[in-house]
Amino acid sequence: MTRQRTLARPFERDGLLTIAADRLTIHPAGRMVVRNIAMAFDAYLGQTPQQRFEETSNSHAFHLLPNDWVKRCHVVAGELSEDGCALSANDRNVLHGRVTHIVHCAASVEFDLPIAEAAAANITSALNVLELAKGCERLRQMVS
Numbered sequence: 001m002t003r004q005r006t007l008a009r010p011f012e013r014d015g016l017l018t019i020a021a022d023r024l025t026i027h028p029a030g031r032m033v034v035r036n037i038a039m040a041f042d043a044y045l046g047q048t049p050q051q052r053f054e055e056t057s058n059s060h061a062f063h064l065l066p067n068d069w070v071k072r073c074h075v076v077a078g079e080l081s082e083d084g085c086a087l088s089a090n091d092r093n094v095l096h097g098r099v100t101h102i103v104h105c106a107a108s109v110e111f112d113l114p115i116a117e118a119a120a121a122n123i124t125s126a127l128n129v130l131e132l133a134k135g136c137e138r139l140r141q142m143v144s
Contacts, residue, residue, distance in 0.1 A: 008037065011030060011037050015027065015029060016033065016037070017030045017037060048077075049076065049077045053073065053075045054070075057070050074094060074095070076088075076091040076094070076095065077091075078091070080104075080106055081121060081125045081128070082128070083128065084131075084132070085129065085132055087132075092132070092135070095132065096136055096137060097138070099133075099138060099139055100136075100140045100141075101139070102129065102132075102136070102139065102141075102142040102143070102144075103142075103144075104126060104142070106121075106125055106129075107121060107122045107126075108121035130144070
């Protein structure tokens with residue numbers, strides 16, 4: 001929690017919130033930047049895609065998969081809301097030649113997002129993953 005407190009201190013100095021030993025109180029002036037404040041507590045912020053994958057792959061959701069399933073995965077950096085998922089040409093070529101399964105479950109569940117952000121997170125990203133999947137020669141299954 002030390003990293004999070006350090007990242008939240010500037011908001012406290014600006015009078016946007018108060019940090020106590022057992023709670024964080026966001027003041028009315030801080031409500032306008034609550035997403036920025038929340039980023040200080042984002043467990044994935046500052047992690048590489050590989051680190052996020054390693055943490056996520058330990059989830060109970062994958063317990064029925066073969067023990068070596070993680071070794072068959074190739075982690076790449078990208079941004080699903082961007083054209084081509086913002087993949088490098090090399091990463092796209094690797095994926096097009098190797099991918100057999102796609103599980104797309106990235107989305108936003110924030111119901112107060114501006115419509116353009118919500119559309120980018122939930123519609124555009126799904127369409128971009130579908131477009132990527134069309135080029136995957138070995139694709140056997142896709143879940144979205």
